[in-house]
Amino acid sequence: MMELWIGKRNDKELIVRLPYSEDGISRMRMLPSRRWEPSVGGWLIPYTLAVMEQLLSMFPNCALDADRALLEECGWLCDQLEERRVRDRASCTSIDFEQSKWGKDIETELTRQLRLRGYSQKTIRAYCGQVRRFYLFYESRREIGIADLVTGFSYSLLTLGKSPAHVNQAISAVKFYMEKVCAMTPSASAYIRPKKLKKLPNVLSTGEVIRLLDAVGNSKHRAILYLAYSSGLRVSEVVRLRLSDFDRERRTLLVRQAKGGKDRQTVLSDAAFEVVQYYVRVEKPGGGWLFPGVAAGRHLTERTVQKVFEQTLKKANIHKKVSVHSLRHSFATHLLEGGIDIRYIQKLLGHKDVATTQIYTHIAVKDVSRIQSPLDRMIEQKRE
Structure with missing residues (x-):
């Protein structure tokens, strides 16, 4: 069955994607004011009810999918x-x-049901992997009753040393599969979720951030790390940036289809923008992406950015156990330490719930630094 995907580009246009076929192309060409846009890998159509109605009438038997922001x-x-x-x-x-x-066949149906509900491609890959592992577990334990199967699977993952976050994702994937694909009742997929570990993220100090950025030699890598820190971006967001996402006059950066399928705006640093301009002037990136990858028409991979960060960390002689995502954590922590209201930080990071952002209040040292240790006070009194 052909799948039709619709997403929001802006307030005036929608993006339509469908598998390549002569039939699909001929139908799209019947739609008024449509145009093919290679930079987004899809068709652009007016964002009006009349055009949407005509589009769906042309594809009556297609599986329909849409991004969450549009829905x-x-x-x-x-x-x-x-x-x-x-x-x-x-x-x-x-x-x-x-x-x-x-x-x-099972993987195809699971993928279809996930797409119909607006799940991201990253989540789809993860869920398919978890359900595949669930089947491997079930194959060797057919004697376990269905009611205890999910709990047994999650326990086996914990005994293998998997994190509570990994186990919770596995439970969610299996629960979705059993209820939405196998049409089983919720009670059939009974489970006990492990308690999440409350770990504080590791962050870099402002001095370490400067050392890290100064250690980057390559103009492309320099632009990537500058943007990751200065705008608080996830690595998946950095690699998918386009030049059209930058608004120098308003000093904002548009992050398209971020986690949860939502667009958001974050701050654009003047220093970071100058680094980006230099990179564009020297490297002249093509293919629509700000940071194109090796494959034609594809953006740089997330793993490549992670390797760049790891190599730069060594050059900067920083020995903390941090990842490229720590730049985003550092951005939020430094804003909080600088007196920025946590609600603004929540918006910049794209957190749905402010409770997620509040973890940085446990890292920030703005108020802690003012407190004198009792040991220092005792030593001062002894010297007096």
């Missing part, structure tokens, strides 16, 4: 998506879990 503001599209979900459920037979084995 949150377009109730009509939500209704259309739900109607197609109901139709799809009525037209297909659910998988019998106890009689099934992991294979391409």
